[in-house]
Amino acid sequence: MEAQSVALQGYIHGALSSLQTRKTDVSAKFPKPFSSETRCSFQSICSSTKRALRCRSSVEKIEYKGVFDTEEDNPKSKVSFKKLAVFVSGGGSNFRSIYEATLNGSVHGDIVALVTNKHDCGGAEYARGKGIPVILFPPRKGAEEVFSADDLVTALRSYKVDFVLLAGYLKLIPTELIKAYQKAILNIHPSLLPAFGGKGYYGMKVHRAVIASGARYSGPTVHYVDEEYDTGRILAQRVVAVLADDTAEKLAARVLDEEHKLYVEVCSALCDERIIWREDGVPLIQSKHDPSHYL
Numbered sequence: 001m002e003a004q005s006v007a008l009q010g011y012i013h014g015a016l017s018s019l020q021t022r023k024t025d026v027s028a029k030f031p032k033p034f035s036s037e038t039r040c041s042f043q044s045i046c047s048s049t050k051r052a053l054r055c056r057s058s059v060e061k062i063e064y065k066g067v068f069d070t071e072e073d074n075p076k077s078k079v080s081f082k083k084l085a086v087f088v089s090g091g092g093s094n095f096r097s098i099y100e101a102t103l104n105g106s107v108h109g110d111i112v113a114l115v116t117n118k119h120d121c122g123g124a125e126y127a128r129g130k131g132i133p134v135i136l137f138p139p140r141k142g143a144e145e146v147f148s149a150d151d152l153v154t155a156l157r158s159y160k161v162d163f164v165l166l167a168g169y170l171k172l173i174p175t176e177l178i179k180a181y182q183k184a185i186l187n188i189h190p191s192l193l194p195a196f197g198g199k200g201y202y203g204m205k206v207h208r209a210v211i212a213s214g215a216r217y218s219g220p221t222v223h224y225v226d227e228e229y230d231t232g233r234i235l236a237q238r239v240v241a242v243l244a245d246d247t248a249e250k251l252a253a254r255v256l257d258e259e260h261k262l263y264v265e266v267c268s269a270l271c272d273e274r275i276i277w278r279e280d281g282v283p284l285i286q287s288k289h290d291p292s293h294y295l
């Protein structure tokens with residue numbers, strides 16, 4: 001374990017912040033995941049008649065202060081808050097929309113770590129600005145210390161991560177992580193899988209292939225991650241019409257808008273434990289408002 005904790009040094013870039021007043025660069029050490037820091041986001045949640053202020057410790061479960069009309073209104077009767085790790089390789093717009101959803105209460109979770117293979121990508125910079133620890137995986141080629149897939153699992157476990165969300169991450173997730181987080185790793189892909197998925201299908205390459213194919217519909221897919229690219233169980237999709245005069249860029253922009261909405265909806269269901277597995281192995285999302293209805 002000691003060797004592992006030493007190995008983790010140098011790959012955790014980020015800044016811990018305590019109420020955004022003190023930032024400590026933790027690049028040289030593997031930070032204790034907010035062991036004593038408490039991040040309070042005073043957020044007013046307007047229920048039907050009462051307002052509730054919440055203050056959550058990053059380590060402890062949510063403690064709700066406030067008065068609620070009914071047990072149903074009392075979030076304490078709900079499932080526990082979940083800890084999320086997001087993996088990015090680029091600008092991170094999906095990461096940012098999920099982060100904002102955790103702040104506005106749409107997603108009952110906390111992003112406790114960001115993982116990237118590009119230490120200077122937009123998503124990593126945004127995470128550092130919000131005090132979210134950034135983990136570099138895989139490390140740069142030729143890096144001195146080894147930071148293995150097992151080390152990554154150790155790091156995520158130390159942050160008590162419940163779910164892993166891939167959002168524009170362009171590397172193959174190793175088997176060690178898939179085994180450690182079974183039915184707990186999701187990915188968003190910018191086409192209606194199984195079409196236009198697999199090795200070589202990422203970013204604008206996907207949208208160019210869709211346009212070239214003459215397909216009349218495209219749209220984002222959220223799926224569980226298995227050992228291969230884009231072959232895991234499909235959880236949710238949205239349809240975007242492909243227009244006769246579409247360019248790949250215009251299509252990409254419309255699909256990305258739908259991605260932001262879809263991923264937040266899926267993360268909300270994930271954190272609320274509203275994912276139901278059908279007997280044939282197909283995962284379904286239970287409606288927030290009517291449990292007998294599936295999205």
Ligand SMILES: Nc1nc2c(c(=O)[nH]1)N[C@@H](CN(C=O)c1ccc(C(=O)N[C@@H](CCC(=O)O)C(=O)O)cc1)CN2
Pocket residue numbers: 166169170171172173174187188189190198199200201202224225226227228229230231232
């Ligand atoms: N084990 C898994 N890992 C990953 C999955 C997955 O489903 N299972 N999804 C991808 C995300 N993705 C599509 O949604 C995807 C990402 C990258 C590629 C790809 O071909 N990558 C290139 C390298 C690109 C680069 O380094 O710039 C490659 O492997 O040659 C395909 C699909 C994330 N990981």
Ligand SMILES: NCC(=O)N[C@@H]1O[C@H](COP(=O)([O-])[O-])[C@@H](O)[C@H]1O
Pocket residue numbers: 088089090091092093094095167168169188189190201202203206256259
């Ligand atoms: N095959 C993986 C893939 O192509 N993922 C795609 O990368 C983009 C990341 O954008 P973002 O960094 O702004 O979230 C998104 O469109 C996502 O669907």
